[in-house]
Amino acid sequence: MIIGLCAQSKEHCAPTISEEPLSERLANYIFDIDFDHELHAVSGNEKIFWKNNSPDTISFVRLYMYLNAFKGPESSYLSGANMNVMGQDLRGRAPEDWGYIQVDKVIQDDQTITDISYVQPDDDNDQDESVLHINLVSDILPGETLILDLEFVSKLPRTIARSGYADHDFNHFVHWYPKMGVYEEDKEGDWGWNCHQFLRQMEFYGDHGNYDVTIELDDKFVIGGSGCRQMYKEPVTDKPGRVETRFIAHDVIDFGWVASPNLVEYDDEWHHVEIRLLSPKSHASLRDRLIGAAKHSLQYFEDHVGTYPYNTLTILDPPLHGLRSGFMEYPTYITGGAFYSFPKGVRSMESLIVHEFAHQYFMQILANNEKEDPWLDEGFVTFYEDCVMEDMHGSSSLIDLFGYKVGNSTFTRNEYASMSNKRTSPITTVGYKFIGDYKATIYSKTATVLQTLKRYLGAVQFDEMIKGYFEANMFTHPRKDDFIKVVKEAFAQYPNTLSSSIDQFLIDALDESKIVDYSVINVGSAPSDETDDSGNTLYHNWSNLERKGDFIVPVELRLYWTDGTTSDQVWDGKDPIYGVYELSARQLRALEIDPERKLFLDIDFNNNSYTLAPDNGGIWKYATRSIYWVQNIVQSASFLM
Amino acid sequence: MGLMQIIKRGFENPRLVSIVYAIQLILAMTIGLQVYQVFGASIGNSLSLEGLKVGDAHMVINDLLNTHGASLSPLLGQVRWMVIVYLIVAAFVHGGIWHSLINGYDKVSIWIGGSTYFFRMLMIGFIMSFIFIIWSTLVWGPYLSKIRYWMEHLPSEEPILWGGIAMVVLWSFGSIFIFVASSFCKVLVIRDQEKVGSALWKGIKKSITKTWKCLPVLFLFFVLLAFLYLMHSFVDDWTFLSTTIGVFLLFVIQQLIVWIKIGLRVSTYAYLKDRL
Ligand SMILES: [Zn+2]
Numbered sequence: 031m032i033i034g035l036c037a038q039s040k041e042h043c044a045p046t047i048s049e050e051p052l053s054e055r056l057a058n059y060i061f062d063i064d065f066d067h068e069l070h071a072v073s074g075n076e077k078i079f080w081k082n083n084s085p086d087t088i089s090f091v092r093l094y095m096y097l098n099a100f101k102g103p104e105s106s107y108l109s110g111a112n113m114n115v116m117g118q119d120l121r122g123r124a125p126e127d128w129g130y131i132q133v134d135k136v137i138q139d140d141q142t143i144t145d146i147s148y149v150q151p152d153d154d155n156d157q158d159e160s161v162l163h164i165n166l167v168s169d170i171l172p173g174e175t176l177i178l179d180l181e182f183v184s185k186l187p188r189t190i191a192r193s194g195y196a197d198h199d200f201n202h203f204v205h206w207y208p209k210m211g212v213y214e215e216d217k218e219g220d221w222g223w224n225c226h227q228f229l230r231q232m233e234f235y236g237d238h239g240n241y242d243v244t245i246e247l248d249d250k251f252v253i254g255g256s257g258c259r260q261m262y263k264e265p266v267t268d269k270p271g272r273v274e275t276r277f278i279a280h281d282v283i284d285f286g287w288v289a290s291p292n293l294v295e296y297d298d299e300w301h302h303v304e305i306r307l308l309s310p311k312s313h314a315s316l317r318d319r320l321i322g323a324a325k326h327s328l329q330y331f332e333d334h335v336g337t338y339p340y341n342t343l344t345i346l347d348p349p350l351h352g353l354r355s356g357f358m359e360y361p362t363y364i365t366g367g368a369f370y371s372f373p374k375g376v377r378s379m380e381s382l383i384v385h386e387f388a389h390q391y392f393m394q395i396l397a398n399n400e401k402e403d404p405w406l407d408e409g410f411v412t413f414y415e416d417c418v419m420e421d422m423h424g425s426s427s428l429i430d431l432f433g434y435k436v437g438n439s440t441f442t443r444n445e446y447a448s449m450s451n452k453r454t455s456p457i458t459t460v461g462y463k464f465i466g467d468y469k470a471t472i473y474s475k476t477a478t479v480l481q482t483l484k485r486y487l488g489a490v491q492f493d494e495m496i497k498g499y500f501e502a503n504m505f506t507h508p509r510k511d512d513f514i515k516v517v518k519e520a521f522a523q524y525p526n527t528l529s530s531s532i533d534q535f536l537i538d539a540l541d542e543s544k545i546v547d548y549s550v551i552n553v554g555s556a557p558s559d560e561t562d563d564s565g566n567t568l569y570h571n572w573s574n575l576e577r578k579g580d581f582i583v584p585v586e587l588r589l590y591w592t593d594g595t596t597s598d599q600v601w602d603g604k605d606p607i608y609g610v611y612e613l614s615a616r617q618l619r620a621l622e623i624d625p626e627r628k629l630f631l632d633i634d635f636n637n638n639s640y641t642l643a644p645d646n647g648g649i650w651k652y653a654t655r656s657i658y659w660v661q662n663i664v665q666s667a668s669f670l671m
Numbered sequence: 672m673g674l675m676q677i678i679k680r681g682f683e684n685p686r687l688v689s690i691v692y693a694i695q696l697i698l699a700m701t702i703g704l705q706v707y708q709v710f711g712a713s714i715g716n717s718l719s720l721e722g723l724k725v726g727d728a729h730m731v732i733n734d735l736l737n738t739h740g741a742s743l744s745p746l747l748g749q750v751r752w753m754v755i756v757y758l759i760v761a762a763f764v765h766g767g768i769w770h771s772l773i774n775g776y777d778k779v780s781i782w783i784g785g786s787t788y789f790f791r792m793l794m795i796g797f798i799m800s801f802i803f804i805i806w807s808t809l810v811w812g813p814y815l816s817k818i819r820y821w822m823e824h825l826p827s828e829e830p831i832l833w834g835g836i837a838m839v840v841l842w843s844f845g846s847i848f849i850f851v852a853s854s855f856c857k858v859l860v861i862r863d864q865e866k867v868g869s870a871l872w873k874g875i876k877k878s879i880t881k882t883w884k885c886l887p888v889l890f891l892f893f894v895l896l897a898f899l900y901l902m903h904s905f906v907d908d909w910t911f912l913s914t915t916i917g918v919f920l921l922f923v924i925q926q927l928i929v930w931i932k933i934g935l936r937v938s939t940y941a942y943l944k945d946r947l
Contacts, residue, residue, distance in 0.1 A: 196823070197823065197824050197826075198826050292826060310826070310827060311827075312827040312828070312829045349826060349827060350821075350822055350825055350826070350827055350828045350831075351822075351823060351824060351825065351826060353822065369828055370827065370828050370829050370832060371832060432904045432908075433904050433905075433907050433908035435729065436729045437729075440729055440730050440733075441729075443730070444729070444730065444733040447733065447734065447737060448733060448736075448737050620718060622718055633734075633737070634734045634737065634738050635719060635730060635731075635734055636713075636714045636717045636719045636731060636734045636735060636738070637714075637717065637738070638717075638718075638719075639716075639717050639718035639719065640716045640717070640718075641716055641717070641718055642716075644715055644716050644717070644720055645720055645721065645724070645915070646711070646715070646720070646915075647720075647723075647724050647913070647914065647915040647917075647918045648720040648721065648722070648723025648724040648728075648918075649707055649710040649711055649715065649720060649723065650707070650915070650918045650919075650922075651723060651724055651913075651918045651921065652706055652707075652710060652723060653703045653704065653706045653707035653710070654703065654918065654921065654922040654925060655907075655925075656699075656702050656703050656706045656746075657696070657699040657700060657702065657703035657922075657925070658699075658903070658925040658926075658928075658929065660695075660698065660699035660702050660703070660750060660753065661695045661696065661699045661929045662929070662932075663750065663754060664695055664698060664699070664753065664754055664757040664761075665695060665929070665932060665933065665936070667754045667757070667758065668757060668758055668761035668765070669850060669936075670796055670799040670800050670803055670849065670850065670853045671758050671761035671762045671765055671792065671793075671796035671800075
């Protein structure tokens with residue numbers, strides 16, 4: 031079958047806002063595949079165009095074969111570790127429930143390559159087939175383009191970690207094809223293939239490029255995915271009941287798609303972006319909530335980070351049986367997780383859409399290595415999820431139900447502050463080597479670090495900094511140093527309390543597991559024997575402060591006086607115990623460390639202040655509440671007595 | 672008889688309601704005062720207390736639990752014990768209430784009734800609670816054990832939700848029957864001096880035939896209780912109640928709600944007594 035030309039298309043299709051390439055387009059793919067839903071498999075051709083942008087001559091290439099991680103319990107993804115993936119017990123799976131990718135033929139320069147093998151660059155498990163090594167027939171010189179023709183079969187497992195099929199003909203093809211590794215210069219300046227095996231606590235990494243994907247399948251399916259549709263469900267000649275859909279995606283790092291007969295398509299638009307929601311019928315009432323969250327995200331990122339450069343955004347709201355494919359991001363294609371009749375006051379489904387959308391920036395446009403630096407996407411995404419949600423719904427953005435209110439950034443910060451052991455691997459630990467609470471550290475602690483930077487720097491200045499980071503690194507693979515650079519520049523350009531120690535702050539926050547906890551031990555005021563010029567008694571006013579953590583940050587202090595005035599000071603935060611003293615005609619009433627909550631990383635805000643005139647109203651409120659609830663509990667429990 | 676008249680019967684002898692209320696209040700105060708103490712000792716001098724009053728308390732409570740959670744968690748254990756203790760106390764005071772409703776109210780009737788029928792009330796209470804637990808397990812056990820399977824295989828969560836609501840309705844109906852049966856048993860023991868065994872048997876039989884007629888009234892009682900609950904969460908959210916006087920006012924409202932709820936329980940007893 032020949033890939034259709036534009037004349038054949040029924041749909042307008044321009045994947046990005048630019049006629050010019052947005053990226054270097056190093057890895058490009060053309061697929062022509064048949065989908066057999068009875069077998070949950072696709073088979074066909076993949077043509078890879080890979081540009082050698084290195085100074086090296088390339089004699090072999092490495093490809094990701096992600097689905098082979100789900101070939102059986104012997105893969106490195108599943109062996110050794112327990113057989114529980116995201117709450118799903120995989121023990122005792124039927125053989126047909128596993129999945130795989132099989133490459134039947136590889137051709138370069140009209141010659142079939144026979145020197146193909148599976149390699150294990152990360153462990154010695156020779157049963158693992160998640161990386162394919164191909165010795166080329168002829169070398170690829172710097173600047174040349176390698177063209178490979180592959181014949182392959184991809185069979186989905188019953189869904190594991192988003193990839194797979196579920197009941198009712200739900201099929202989610204993600205990380206489903208032989209995909210080029212990344213040939214890059216490492217931190218030591220050496221060039222080589224960065225193509226890790228698929229292990230736990232690991233996501234993905236790839237070069238930007240173009241995808242042209244033609245899929246033949248049964249007419250009954252609704253199909254959607256990355257990019258735009260050049261052709262949608264055109265009947266195939268001589269094959270009754272079979273149709274073809276062709277997707278085009280430009281300047282993206284991956285391509286994912288879904289096919290299910292039980293999805294309804296809702297189209298909407300925001301400025302230049304066509305938004306397509308694929309949702310089960312029963313979720314019709316959730317449409318505005320999900321699309322609304324996507325639109326607000328688009329606007330927020332436009333205003334605060336940079337323009338969304340693609341013309342499409344497809345959202346899969348998976349049906350219940352396909353929920354294991356939810357909660358994930360692919361280029362211009364995201365998957366959520368929503369429930370019929372979910373209360374409007376609990377906005378987790380909106381927050382999820384915002385989160386996955388934010389990955390279009392952090393993971394896709396700024397295509398960091400998710401395997402090695404997951405914090406560069408998950409942490410940033412969590413931070414922006416909180417920003418967008420609070421911009422949309424105010425301070426009780428996540429939950430506002432029956433008087434119970436929680437904001438996103440508070441929730442994120444609390445997740446970090448509540449970690450039982452905060453001395454686990456630091457934020458910048460290579461993802462798959464991380465030990466400890468991965469989510470609370472990589473997602474929440476990173477977001478809390480960013481929140482701290484924003485609060486010290488100022489919102490406008492922070493936006494300017496991130497816009498600079500985005501502009502400088504879009505369509506590349508940014509690393510830690512790229513981010514550190516812009517932070518240091520911004521803190522130098524806009525001096526603030528943290529500026530003088532920003533270098534150390536970044537090391538302590540990102541590369542260490544230090545804890546910030548500043549507290550006020552006491553406050554006191556007593557008359558002295560002295561008087562001022564007008565004969566007023568002078569008072570000894572004092573307060574003792576304590577640095578309880580090992581993370582040193584300069585903090586602002588606010589002193590509250592009984593005459594209603596306040597005065598501010600800065601403490602460099604270094605000494606374990608620090609005394610504040612003032613002899614004056616006014617009396618000290620209270621002292622607060624970091625009154626504006628700039629140092630969001632502080633793990634306990636309650637001990638940040640001490641007042642001699644506490645207002646016990648709040649405590650009484652909780653005491654009376656507990657009385658009320660105990661009365662209700664005993665009254666209800668005794669209904670049969 | 673109109674609903675208002677039925678309700679009024681519960682409040683005819685406010686002393687009866689107040690005795691139950693006082694017992695509950697004393698028990699609850701032991702927890703409330705400890706909560707006050709723990710909060711005071713751990714964050715009593717913090718400016719964060721402001722946050723507790725205005726409902727913006729998530730971060731304050733989170734940090735309090737992180738740092739001083741160990742002082743609060745024993746209170747949950749105490750509440751568990753308190754419930755068990757109150758079940759026994761309830762057998763006494765409820766016996767007294769039934770006795771006062773059946774044989775006439777005077778200043779000492781609640782104490783006489785309570786002491787005379789204590790063990791029989793306790794036995795009926797525990798047997799009925801046992802039946803209630805079996806009923807709840809029968810209704811919810813199969814449903815809950817199937818949820819995981821349904822999530823993988825059903826095309827939509829709609830039937831799970833509606834099925835769940837149907838189960839709540841079914842479970843509530845059954846629970847009302849058990850409540851009516853337990854009430855009838857107590858009437859039979861006190862009014863007709865039946866032995867517990869035969870009272871149980873007859874009470875259950877009567878409840879099957881008579882509960883249907885009582886359902887509208889019992890349903891209205893349920894609606895009233897739900898209304899009181901919702902009213903509280905509504906009032907609790909009012910920010911103007913965040914001053915110290917406001918907090919006191921909130922306490923008065925809460926206690927009024929508790930007192931009314933107990934009164935409504937007595938009204939239900941009086942109503943069911945007349946249905947047998
Ligand atoms: Zn994410």
